[in-house]
Amino acid sequence: MIVTRRHLLGIGTAGVGGLLLGGCDRLNEAPGVRQGLIDSEGLTMRAQRLLIGDALAREYAEGDMSPNFRSNGSVSVESGAYRAHLAQGFAQWTLRVDGLVQRPLDLPLAALKALPQREQITRHDCVEGWSAIGKWQGPQLSAVLARAGLLRDARYVVFHCADRLGGKPYYESIDLIDAFHPQTILAWRMNDQPLSEAHGAPLRLRVERQLGYKQAKFVMRIELRRSLAGLYGGKGGFWEDDRDYAWYAGI
Numbered sequence: 323m324i325v326t327r328r329h330l331l332g333i334g335t336a337g338v339g340g341l342l343l344g345g346c347d348r349l350n351e352a353p354g355v356r357q358g359l360i361d362s363e364g365l366t367m368r369a370q371r372l373l374i375g376d377a378l379a380r381e382y383a384e385g386d387m388s389p390n391f392r393s394n395g396s397v398s399v400e401s402g403a404y405r406a407h408l409a410q411g412f413a414q415w416t417l418r419v420d421g422l423v424q425r426p427l428d429l430p431l432a433a434l435k436a437l438p439q440r441e442q443i444t445r446h447d448c449v450e451g452w453s454a455i456g457k458w459q460g461p462q463l464s465a466v467l468a469r470a471g472l473l474r475d476a477r478y479v480v481f482h483c484a485d486r487l488g489g490k491p492y493y494e495s496i497d498l499i500d501a502f503h504p505q506t507i508l509a510w511r512m513n514d515q516p517l518s519e520a521h522g523a524p525l526r527l528r529v530e531r532q533l534g535y536k537q538a539k540f541v542m543r544i545e546l547r548r549s550l551a552g553l554y555g556g557k558g559g560f561w562e563d564d565r566d567y568a569w570y571a572g573i
């Protein structure tokens with residue numbers, strides 16, 4: 323195992339406290355990691371993780387930013403509650419953090435903006451065959467998880483989104499290794515502007531070492547779970563359930 327507890331604790335600004343030590347100690351035992359040796363998707367994940375270790379995704383310079391960053395998948399959200407929040411600039415909106423946590427949270431956008439911020443210029447790669455380089459800003463997911471405090475059994479972080487595709491809710495999930503990676507942020511700002519609706523306002527995930535469909539937009543709720551079984555189709559994400567896309571979509 324390449325990601326050690328020391329690496330995870332070395333991630334800096336988020337003030338990862340003792341509460342998280344339990345979670346980090348148990349990364350080696352995470353079911354996805356162990357099963358990784360026996361199924362082919364897991365083999366890919368394991369191989370990619372061995373190669374990249376805790377490496378950072380490449381970061382670019384301002385001059386590399388794409389003049390046009392297209393939007394894809396849902397570009398708007400129908401729900402009345404969402405439209406009301408959008409109309410108010412998300413002033414009354416809160417991010418729910420719950421499941422296997424010590425302290426369920428309802429975080430206003432202002433609280434997310436008040437956390438230490440990370441800014442990164444990265445390349446987004448969509449499986450449909452396009453890429454774009456953009457600038458993202460927001461708190462590290464690790465900082466939010468540190469506030470909530472993980473319970474012992476927490477293994478996966480699930481992102482519940484406001485939109486539906488073909489009548490089904492969009493959702494995504496990652497494991498704790500990616501959740502505590504320093505470039506995994508909850509972005510509320512893109513290219514120096516608040517996120518537009520098309521790009522996932524008010525908040526989206528950036529998990530930079532994975533493909534576009536993992537970058538959940540319109541994140542309303544973050545749920546800590548022991549397992550992905552029993553959640554929608556059980557494969558950990560909308561496209562994973564619908565089209566059998568890989569759950570670990572390493573680039």
Ligand SMILES: Nc1nc2c(c(=O)[nH]1)N[C@H]1C(S)=C(S)[C@@H](COP(=O)(O)O)O[C@H]1N2
Pocket residue numbers: 391392393394395396397447448449483484485487492520521522534535536537538539540
């Ligand atoms: N909630 C939600 N998140 C989503 C999608 C979506 O349809 N709904 N599409 C995904 C896909 S396939 C891609 S490529 C990116 C597109 O992000 P963008 O619209 O900011 O370019 O968002 C991802 N996250």
Ligand SMILES: [Mo]
Pocket residue numbers: 394447448449450534535
């Ligand atoms: Mo995509």
